[in-house]
Amino acid sequence: MGRWLPPLAFVLAVARVAAAPVVFTDRPPDLLAYALVAAMCLALPVRDDHPAITLATVGVLFLVYHVLGYPGGAPAPPLWVALFAVGAASRRRAGFVVAGLLLAVDIQGRAATTGLGLLDARLDGSTGVFLGALLLGEVVRGRRERLATAAADREQRLISERVRIARELHDVTAHTLAVVAVQAGVAADLREDDPDGSGRALEAVRQAAGDAMRELRAAVGVLRDGSPESGPPPPTPALDRLPDLAAATGAVLISEGTPRRLPRAVEAAAYRIVQEAVANAIRHSGAGRIEVRLGYRPDGLAIQVGDDGRDAGGPPGNGLHGMVERATGLGGWLRAGPGPAGGFQVRGWIPG
Structure with a gap:
């Protein structure tokens, strides 16, 4: 126009x-x-x-x-x-x-x-038209600014959602590969001496792959059309799933304080932090023992994941960045580095 x-x-x-x-x-x-x-x-x-x-x-x-x-x-x-x-x-x-x-x-x-x-009021007609043109332009300018602001907000939400989904995909994939690596090794070691144990290990691999596929399908559905694919969405990960994670990866789970139900966002973030830390320990450190320690405090949850492997070194990757973002996004903190007795240690705090 x-x-x-x-x-x-x-x-x-x-x-x-x-x-x-x-x-x-x-x-x-x-x-x-x-x-x-x-x-x-x-x-x-x-x-x-x-x-x-x-x-x-x-x-x-x-x-x-x-x-x-x-x-x-x-x-x-x-x-x-x-x-x-x-x-x-x-x-x-x-x-x-x-x-x-x-x-x-x-x-x-x-x-x-x-x-x-x-x-004189008889001079108002032309002046009113001129002022009306100015005011109409002001109205159009305001509408353009509102539309631009709304578009920027939508873009920011889209970027945030993509980052969240990318973090979820990374965590799910890393955890699944770690479980597959551990259980496949167990299955190979027990193949001749303990066929039943080997079968259980392969069943754990199958279960981990199935869980990962459900979460990946849900994430891909959001990327494709903004909504999860048909079928029930996977449950939000919570701390009650940590025993299964520990059993699948061989990690030792220790709780301090009185366990209690925490806000859903806190439990989901804590689970993903532990999941990523354990996966990193399995993939990069060559650890023989991985210890997960949860400290329930009146004002929040302390998280500590340590191993006795070698320090992976190198710059922090996407997984560590994701763990830090999860903790700080809820008002907490997270630090990772060499453990006091060797190996690698992740420590964090999430209020809740």
Whole structure:
């Protein structure tokens, strides 16, 4: 619509000039009058980038038209468009200054021409139209800003959701691979001496793979269309699943204090932190013993996961970043590094 405003303003202004009544004091419209109208409209295409300059140019030509004695008010449509552009612009201080000067000169000129006082109500019509164009631009600017803010909020929520899903995919995949590695090793060691034990290990592999597939399908469904795929979503991980995790990975689970139900977000974050820390210990440290210690306190939950393996070293990866984000996102903290007696240790605190 914006690109059609200059030609529409030109057609309307030309029609108004041609139809304007010519009183005995007016100069009949001639080629110069229409040239001034055309020049006013030719300034409009740059109104979005330079609203103040456009309004100043159109305003000067509008005043020249009247100084030359042509019928008053007729070529106003280009001026309406320029005023609207000033109101709709993001930077409007210079444009408002130009608009104020233009309105003052217009009122003074019409008062001098008609012999009316500056505050005479009969001068309000043209001024009201000019102010209406400015206010309409202000309304449009406000709507654009609201839409831009809403779009930015949606984009931020989308980015946050993608980061959350990426973190979930990483944690689920890392944990599943760790379980598969441990249980596959057990199955291989027991294949001849303990077929039943080997079968149980392979069943644990199958169970871990099935759980991972359900969580991955749910996450992929959110990425695809914003909602989980059909079927019941996987349960939110909670601390009551830690015994199964410990059994599948060979970790030792120790609780201190009186276990109690914590907020769902706290339990989910704590479970994922432990899950990732155990998976890292299995994959990177070559640990023979992994110890998970949960400390239930009146004001929150202390988490400690340590192993007796070698320090993996190197820069922190996505898994460690994800653990830190989970803890700090709930007002807690998390630190990871070499343990006091060797190996690697993850320590954290989540209020709850």
